[in-house]
Amino acid sequence: MQNILDEFKNEIEKNDFFKQIKTPNEYNSIGTTWEISEEIGTGFYWVYAQKDLFDIKIHDFFLHEDSFLEFNIPECLSITEYFSISGEELNPYRRLNAGCIKTFIGGYKPYRVLIHKNIPIQSIGIEIMPAFYEKYLKEQYSNKYIHPLKAFQIIDQIYEFPQIQKLFFELKNYKENNGLASHLYYESKVNECVSLVLDYANELKTEKLNPLAADDISLLNDVVDYINDHYAFDIPLKRLANIALMGTTKLKKSFKQYKGCTITEYIQARRMAQAEHLIIETDLNINQIAKTVGYSTSSRFATLFKETTGLLPNAYRKIAKK
Incomplete structure (x- = not known):
């Protein structure tokens, strides 16, 4: 499979929304940074990606005009915390709120959203790919393996998840670039994230899996x-x-x-x-x-x-x- 950072780079360069730049000091230099086109908005998009296993993304930009956006997100399981946002998800319609923890299952349908102008989009999220949750985890824990898809589906959208909020805070403020140690740090946080999602979803499972009449x-x-x-x-x-x-x-x-x-x-x-x-x-x-x-x-x-x-x-x- 193609490196996910290459896939991401190819996708965003199709529309000239972002251009790759030298990573500013406020982000970890181990990742890659894009700056949004000044004609469209102001701010940055930072990504750390590990082959075809996972990526960590930080959004910090705003748009000059109300903008309808549609993304064909590849197959993945993602979880994101929004610190600042104004807009609505479409299909199904749902308001985007700051302080919200959202999960998303990629690869099934385009993600459609309306973002309101001039209001900062500030968020941090983790996307894990099939090579991580269907191959790596399965090989490492074959006797105890649980596919995390249902756990991500169960969580969907919540406002109280202090353990994951603490994890995102630590990721956002981690600035070290110590070679292998930093790569292992990010990998450990992704593993921790999946563990937290599985635990939290297990608490919610009973009420979520009993369908309404x-x-x-x-x-x-x-x-x-x-x-x-x-x-x-x-x-x-x-x-x-x-x-x-x-x-x-x-x-x-x-x-x-x-x-x-x-x-x-x-x-x-x-x-x-x-x-x-x-x-x-x-x-x-x-x-x-x-x-x-x-x-x-x-x-x-x-x-x-x-x-x-x-x-x-x-x-x-x-x-x-x-």
């Missing part, structure tokens, strides 16, 4: 539609339970299984999506926007907005309207 899915869609129409108002959980014809405990569990987030997280995501629009497209002050999307105080709104986008509302407006 068709009737429950239909009722949950009614709940989602109601929230979409009333997200800016207080919505008692009991009211949603009545719509779903479920008890509150079953509703909370079923909703999280269906949408991959809690009801509170879903409402917050809808509010923040509208807040982004109002911040960019109107002259309403932050207090007015907070009340419009359902928050009684601008301080609470600002705190949640920063958790979602990585920026405070005023900073977001300043950058977006630059």
Whole structure:
């Protein structure tokens, strides 16, 4: 198989989005760095790749215009943490949030996303390739081998995964270039990552692998539609339970299984999506926007907005309207 760094280089050079440069001091010189074209945006993309086994990627750039992007990602299992982001995944539609840990299974369908202009895309992620999880791991641990695909599928999108967040923090701040020692360090972190995913997915497995009934899915869609129409108002959980014809405990569990987030997280995501629009497209002050999307105080709104986008509302407006 072709070296994955060569595949990556060939792919990004097709569209002239990035050009390879000497790695700046803020990144580890053991990796390779690309700078985004100044006509399109500003910033860098850093990659460390190990043959056809795995790669580690750091994004730190923004785009000058709202951009629809589509990538044919090769077969792989990936996990990424977003520190700052503004946009939506498409097919299926889902908001991209800062503070989110996402897994993705490559090689099955194009990854389609809409990225909002001027807001930094800051993330770090690991992609492991079939040669790693179907050959290397299988050969090393033949008697205990478990294919990690289902574990990555189960995790999907979460906000609390402190062990992997600690791992990404360590990777992001590792600057040593000590030859073999550094290569072994990155390899050990990839192994640790797979171990953490397998352990965490095992905790989630029971609720994720019990499919929802068709009737429950239909009722949950009614709940989602109601929230979409009333997200800016207080919505008692009991009211949603009545719509779903479920008890509150079953509703909370079923909703999280269906949408991959809690009801509170879903409402917050809808509010923040509208807040982004109002911040960019109107002259309403932050207090007015907070009340419009359902928050009684601008301080609470600002705190949640920063958790979602990585920026405070005023900073977001300043950058977006630059």
